[in-house]
Amino acid sequence: MNKEIKKMKKGKYMKRLFSGIQPSGTIHIGNYFGAISNWIKLLDKYDCIFCIVDYHAITIPYDKELMQKRIFDAAVDNISAGLDPEKCKIFVQSHVSEHTELAWILSCFTRMGELSRMTQYKQKSEQHKAHANCGLFTYPILMTADIAIYKGEVVPVGEDQIQHVELAREIIRNFNTAFDDILPEPSEILSPTPRIMGLDADNKMSKSLNNHISLTETDEDLWKKLAPAKTDTNRQRLKDPGDPAKCNLFSYHKLVSSDAELKQVIEGCTTASMGCFDCKKILCKNFSELMGPIRDKKEKLMKEKDYVLNVLNESASKCRKIAKETISEIKGAMGL
Ligand code: AQP
Numbered sequence: 001m002n003k004e005i006k007k008m009k010k011g012k013y014m015k016r017l018f019s020g021i022q023p024s025g026t027i028h029i030g031n032y033f034g035a036i037s038n039w040i041k042l043l044d045k046y047d048c049i050f051c052i053v054d055y056h057a058i059t060i061p062y063d064k065e066l067m068q069k070r071i072f073d074a075a076v077d078n079i080s081a082g083l084d085p086e087k088c089k090i091f092v093q094s095h096v097s098e099h100t101e102l103a104w105i106l107s108c109f110t111r112m113g114e115l116s117r118m119t120q121y122k123q124k125s126e127q128h129k130a131h132a133n134c135g136l137f138t139y140p141i142l143m144t145a146d147i148a149i150y151k152g153e154v155v156p157v158g159e160d161q162i163q164h165v166e167l168a169r170e171i172i173r174n175f176n177t178a179f180d181d182i183l184p185e186p187s188e189i190l191s192p193t194p195r196i197m198g199l200d201a202d203n204k205m206s207k208s209l210n211n212h213i214s215l216t217e218t219d220e221d222l223w224k225k226l227a228p229a230k231t232d233t234n235r236q237r238l239k240d241p242g243d244p245a246k247c248n249l250f251s252y253h254k255l256v257s258s259d260a261e262l263k264q265v266i267e268g269c270t271t272a273s274m275g276c277f278d279c280k281k282i283l284c285k286n287f288s289e290l291m292g293p294i295r296d297k298k299e300k301l302m303k304e305k306d307y308v309l310n311v312l313n314e315s316a317s318k319c320r321k322i323a324k325e326t327i328s329e330i331k332g333a334m335g336l
Pocket of ligand 1: 020157208
């Protein structure tokens with residue numbers, strides 16, 4: 001039996017939740033609706049640890065001059081979106097070295113065949129052919145260590161990460177079978193919208209595919225992205241009716257538009273009484289309403305650099321304490 005690691009929060013025992021985000025570019029609405037919005041809902045239910053996973057971000061080519069800015073921006077975007085630092089820990093992965101120490105240990109419990117089945121590895125090694133490296137291949141082991149070092153029990157992620165959480169369970173099961181049942185097997189939690197497609201309508205929205213809408217886009221940039229975005233290809237002319245089910249932008253409408261607006265858009269599209277331009281204008285307004293308060297909070301936080309850095313440092317020091325306890329328990333069990 002796994003030992004249940006739970007923490008007292010407001011007089012109640014809570015399971016530990018872990019999730020991460022890469023500082024590999026602008027946080028986008030795919031990250032928000034696939035993961036971050038769910039993280040916010042779970043803040044009061046779990047003992048939450050969120051990690052800006054910079055070691056994961058170096059598995060693909062990156063600009064070293066931009067890294068610290070991207071880490072800082074990721075922290076600001078997440079806090080602005082609603083990750084209240086009073087209710088969770090938010091820290092940077094490379095600030096707690098036990099993650100990589102445990103990753104090495106867990107690599108000895110991971111089969112090469114399992115790693116080579118990972119869809120993300122196949123896609124990213126294809127996308128970055130000249131840079132397909134061992135770190136990209138062993139990415140899921142580090143992710144397993146990220147979760148296991150805190151004995152994380154639940155992992156809220158987007159659909160693209162389910163396969164990695166499944167592998168994490170298997171790696172941890174292999175470890176537990178060989179030694180004491182030290183590590184809990186984590187379960188994924190999905191948001192109601194676990195896969196947001198990119199503006200290209202062909203791939204999932206991604207930081208590195210340049211098909212994203214940033215979470216803090218200005219109104220002007222928002223419109224620049226939505227105006228030329230693909231809709232149902234049947235709508236060549238204004239009088240051609242369309243099918244919202246075949247329109248990528250309708251999937252965005254479902255994220256932010258009211259029931260009445262959805263009805264209006266369906267009717268307008270299927271009877272050709274509304275053009276794509278007007279449909280996009282409604283969408284643009286609704287995204288802007290979602291982003292407005294996040295942009296305002298971000299503007300304020302960008303001027304409070306010390307506060308943000310303090311949140312990251314304090315969280316890292318609390319996480320380091322937990323990580324040291326886990327690694328020492330693991331080494332003891334392994335005879336190291
Ligand atoms: N399009 C998406 N739809 C739903 N969820 C998504 N997530 C990412 N894209 C979508 C979820 O967001 C969390 C953080 O993701 P990440 O930054 O750690 O890694 P990622 O999945 O690789 O995100 P990107 O944007 O595609 O980054 P790059 O281009 O750098 O690889 C995760 O829970 C993820 O599932």
